Amino acid sequence: MPKLTRLWPLVALLLLQACSSLPPENYxxxxxxxxxxxxxxxxxxxxxxxxxxxxxxxxxxxxxDLGAGDGKIPIAAARQFGARAWGIEYNKDLAALAQRNGREWQTVCASCMATSSRKTFLKPVWSPCTCWKS
Known part of the structure; x- marks a missing residue:
């Protein structure tokens, strides 16, 4: 448990950095x-x-979907086919755009780090998240 306690400040710093570096809404x-x-x-x-x-x-x-970009494939897989879809995107700006696109198409979207819920999609720090029809 002591090792976990020492890692917490690093995890908090990484979360703060990820949240502060989101692209503008008009990206x-x-x-x-x-x-x-x-x-x-x-x-x-x-x-x-x-x-x-x-x-x-x-x-x-x-x-x-590796290299999910704007999220079209995982969003469509969830919305049109009812599948659980994973989008993985390296570019944090594209990952944030995919999150916004999911919201526009009324697909459940959130940051993986921000929630332990299964209702997640792409997050702008290179991690797999999931998406499905709301």
């Missing part, structure tokens, strides 16, 4: 902007639906 990624390893390009809504349909996604499934 929009630029078409073709370079990320860590790849460039961001939006996926058309029709293509997302076709991909999830071809994969035969159902409410019994879990969908994992």
């Amino acid at each position: 929009a990624p630029k078409l073709g902007q370079m990320g860590k390893d790849v460039m961001w390009l939006p996926t058309r809504d029709e293509l997302v639906t076709q991909l999830l349909t071809a994969a035969q996604v159902s409410p019994e499934d879990e969908v994992v």
Whole structure:
């Protein structure tokens, strides 16, 4: 237990830093902007639906989207197919945008660190979180 007590200030500092570095509400990624390893390009809504349909996604499934970007795939998996969806995004600005997009589409969204609830989505510090239809 003493080790955990010593780690608490570090955890609190990391949480504070993550919360203070969120992008502005009007953040929009630029078409073709370079990320860590790849460039961001939006996926058309029709293509997302076709991909999830071809994969035969159902409410019994879990969908994992690595490099989730704006969150379209996990949001659609949750909203349209009832699946539990995981979005993992390295870019904190895109992760925050995905959270906002989830709220706009009335999909349950919150920060993983901020809650122990299962009703979470993407958070802007590179961790997997989940999303499903509200």
